[in-house]
Amino acid sequence: MAKAYSLDLRERVFDLLAKGKSKLFIEETLEVATKTILKWQRRHEEFGSMERIVPATTRPRKVSYKKVRRFIEKNPDKTLKEIGEKFGVKDTAILYIAKKLNITYKKTLPIRGKKGRFEARLPNNLKPNPKRKSHLSR
Numbered sequence: 001m002a003k004a005y006s007l008d009l010r011e012r013v014f015d016l017l018a019k020g021k022s023k024l025f026i027e028e029t030l031e032v033a034t035k036t037i038l039k040w041q042r043r044h045e046e047f048g049s050m051e052r053i054v055p056a057t058t059r060p061r062k063v064s065y066k067k068v069r070r071f072i073e074k075n076p077d078k079t080l081k082e083i084g085e086k087f088g089v090k091d092t093a094i095l096y097i098a099k100k101l102n103i104t105y106k107k108t109l110p111i112r113g114k115k116g117r118f119e120a121r122l123p124n125n126l127k128p129n130p131k132r133k134s135h136l137s138r
Helices: 007-018 023-030 034-047 065-074 080-087 091-100
Strands: 103-107 116-120
Touching (some): 023 034, 080 091, 091 103
Antiparallel strands (some): 103 116
């Protein structure tokens, strides 16, 4: 994505326009397109500011992440395919959502009778380790 022009450059363009310089002169000296200058002028007239407008919202998602989290918490033994069928999306989409929610899919041995389960990921330094002893407990 293209980087936005700095506020300093925008102010210099408006200073030159106030001094009566032409848009072609500004385009050649500051290397800013005439269409960009016109867009900045319109924005300044509408909003009273030259600053860049950042979009406030993102596009809506097909599946609510909260609903997926609740479903996985209630049904930890469901496969990605089954969860995807429940929400009407592909299993790769569910895997992506699980990564975003910081949930990992753990496989267990078939001897135990489970297919697998979802768990929240923990950073390595927060996982309990019985072999590691604290130097403070000595």
